[in-house]
Amino acid sequence: MWHEMFAQQVPFAEKVIRTVLVYALIAVLLRATGKRGLSGLNSLDFVVMFLLSNVVQNAVIGADNSITGGAIGAVTLVVVNTAVTRAALRNEVFARIFEGNDTPVIRSGRVDQGAVRRLGLRRHELDRAVRLQNGEDVRDIESGDFDPDGHLILTLKKDARDANHSDVVRIEARLERIERLLLERG
Template sequence: MWHDLVVVQIPIVEKVLRTIAVYALILVLFRVAGKRGLAGLNTFDMVVVFLLSNVVQNAVIGNDNSLLGGAIGAVTLVAVNSAVTRWLARDPRAARLLEGTPTTVVRDGELVPGALRELALRPSELEHAVRVQNGDDLSDVARARLEPDGQLLVTLRAAERSATRGDVEELRRRLDTIERLLTDLGRRP
């Protein structure tokens, strides 16, 4: 029993190389699948993620079911992901290549032709994102773009934006000025 737990049944270098190769493959697959795959996982996306992990499991572990072999695979996966994340943070060209660039989907309240089709987004998903970000509908949007990480950033038209603390303070100052003027007018004979 102890033998099966701690003795790695394939060479450690092979285990590390298998893990890196599968990581790279999945990275490429998600890059090809596009930003929409990260925008929000629906039921179908979740099924794919669960099945994908099962499909590549044997490619990562090979003929090794040992605890130590699994630990080596897990450590390799986390280390490679950490290295790639740090690389992307330092190198904008690598980030553009591996992550892509933002895609504008709404400009001046109108859908950008072909953008939703290119990203495989449904209008209802876009409308929901606008409502979540305090807009009523697409006509309220100055610009919306889907970021490489799958987040939809919506910029509402100036008239549709919520008031900021600065806006409220400015109104308070103006009201104070009006009150002083009214008080002064009330004191005059």
């Protein structure tokens, strides 16, 4: 019994190669689905993720059902993922290939319908992001980019922004000058 649990049925090198190839395939598939596929997952996305892991399981482990074979596959996945993540941190070209670039979706209050359609964004998602930034409407947005992680990054137009600390300090200083002038005249 113990021997069967740990006896490898597939050679170590084959197990590593299988795992790396499946990792690359899944990375390409996820990259091909676009940024939208990596943002907020819905229930159908979870179904696909669960089924996908089951579909590629045999491709990773082959005919090997041993604990050792599973451990080799798991360790290989973690090592390859760590290497890819670190390579993306060090190399801008590598990061762009594996992670992608920001996609402009709003410029000067206008929605780029082509970009929104390609990304699979819905209008209510844009509107919600605008409200989260304290904007009233897409017209209040100077720029909006969809980043590779699936986040919508918005910048409000200057006249649509709430007052910040420096604005308050400037107004207080102005009020103090006005009060001094009024006291000097009065």
